[in-house]
Amino acid sequence: MSDRAGTRGGAARRLAALRPSRFVGPLRLLTPLGRGVLATGVVATALSVRLNWLEFTQLAVVAFGLLLVALAWQVLPGAPSATIVLRQHRTIVGASPPVAVLAVEAGAVPMLFPRVVVPVGGRTVRLRLPFLRPFSRHDEVIELPVMPRGAHAVGPVSYEKTDPVGLMSRRHEMGGVLELLVSPQVTDLAVFAGGLANDLDGATSQQLSMSDLAFHALREYVPGDDLRHVHWRSSAKAGQLLVRQFHETRRGHVTVLLDGSRASYPRARDFELATSVATSVALRAVRDDFDTYLRCGAHLAHSRHPVAMTDAACRFALEDGDAYLAHAAEAAGSVAGTGLVVQVTGASRALVDLDMAAAQFGRGADWIVVRADSQGETAVRDSGPLRELSVPDLARLQDLMARGMR
Structure with missing residues (x-):
């Protein structure tokens, strides 16, 4: 009991x-x-x-x-519904604001000049719609706010359902969540293709080879040379055997590594400049039909399509830790035989770290380091095997890349 x-x-x-x-x-x-x-x-x-x-x-x-x-x-039954459609899912920093179309359909209860809120990233767009009769529909064209670089969520649409007197109110969330991609500003590196010569196999390097496609010069024959490479006409004129010497060619691979460590950048705007630099280089390589690998932290793109590069750049963000060398090692394992490695970093990254990252790809690859330093001066300098470019703004990147690739 x-x-x-x-x-x-x-x-x-x-x-x-x-x-x-x-x-x-x-x-x-x-x-x-x-x-x-x-x-x-x-x-x-x-x-x-x-x-x-x-x-x-x-x-x-x-x-x-x-x-x-x-x-x-x-x-009362019959909840309202709403859908939002982006006219453009991708835009660029500094471009005109994107436009969306909001379609709202009332339920069994009329909507009395409803207030609608559309979240866009960390911001909100507030609208006052006209009176909607039961089961009527209204389409509203809205201009989204200007957003910084990134991948921003748009939606869901929220609506405050209020009685005519305004005594009770309930929030309804309607529609799904869309993604708006804002890519960084870029510049067209018209001279990049001239610095990396295209041929049938890929990009030429500064390494010399006795058997390849990119002709370099003639030299004297030494025992062991392949007789197929003897240039008989020049040998007859010189009175001695001369053989063709070639630039070693590789597959058309370009690897762009963006340093995502927060400690590498004294200023936050330097990382945005570095993102623009890395994306510009990757887009130039893609347009020249190179197989391009672009990476920053956990986000990467490995493709020959420009959209893949810009979409990946939208998601690049600073990290508190420092896993740059580990990511460089993963990139070297994913891209075998790359012809050019471009490391984009800030002013605070130690040169020894950059040298260790480049060494992951083998000493046969060409290396370029681009430092984004908004308060620095334009400079091109050689630090051992690495060529360093200091870029204070995006407008000077084209000239620096032309000097750095020579």
């Missing part, structure tokens, strides 16, 4: 604890005006009972009647 009594007592306590939660929902729907009307109704009821005044009774009936109408307005 004691066990049964304890079980019943526990169930009763749990039931009692659950009862107040039934009233939490409607109370949360009350607006400040609704709370004032509710308080007025309670006070008027108490005074009517105590003083037996008809005026207070009428006031209480009106207050609670308005609250019941507001509650009925909220529970």
Whole structure:
């Protein structure tokens, strides 16, 4: 018996604890005006009972009647619906603001000049729509705010359903979430293709070979040379055997590594400049039909298509840790025999780290380091096997790349 009594007592306590939660929902729907009307109704009821005044009774009936109408307005079936369509899913920093089309369809209850909120990244677009009759539809063209580089979520659309008096309000979220990609500013590196010569196999390097496609010069024959490479006409004129010497060619691979460590950049805008530099180099390589590998942190693109490069650049972000060398090793393992490695970093990255990252690709690859330093000076300098370019702004990148590739 004691066990049964304890079980019943526990169930009763749990039931009692659950009862107040039934009233939490409607109370949360009350607006400040609704709370004032509710308080007025309670006070008027108490005074009517105590003083037996008809005026207070009428006031209480009106207050609670308005609250019941507001509650009925909220529970009526037929919720509104909305969809949002982006006219362009991709844009560039500094371009005209993107445009979206918002389609709102009312439910069984008319929408009284509804307020609609459209989240765009960390910002919001607030709209006041016209009166919508039950089951009517309205299309609204909205201009989204100018957003920085990144991948921004657009939606879901939220709507405050409010009764005619404004006593109760409930937020409805409608539609899905779309993605707006804002790519960095880039510059056209017209001279990049001239620095990396295209041929049937790929890009030429500065390494010399005795058997390849890119002709370099003639030299004297030494024992062991392949007689197929003897240039007989020149040998007859010179009176000695001369053989052709070639530039060693590789497959058309270009690897662009963007340093994503926060400690490498004294200023946040330097990372945005570095992102623009890395994307510009990757796009030039893609347009020259090179197989391009672009990476920053965990985000990468390995393709010959420009859209893949810009979409990946939208997601590049600074990280608190320093995994640059590990990411360089992963890139070297993914891209075998790359002809050019371009490392884009900030002013604070140590040169020894860049040399170690380049060494992951083998000493046969060409290396270029581009430092994005908005407060530095334009410079091209050789630091051992690495050629360093210091870029203070994107406009000077084209000239620096032309000097750096020679």
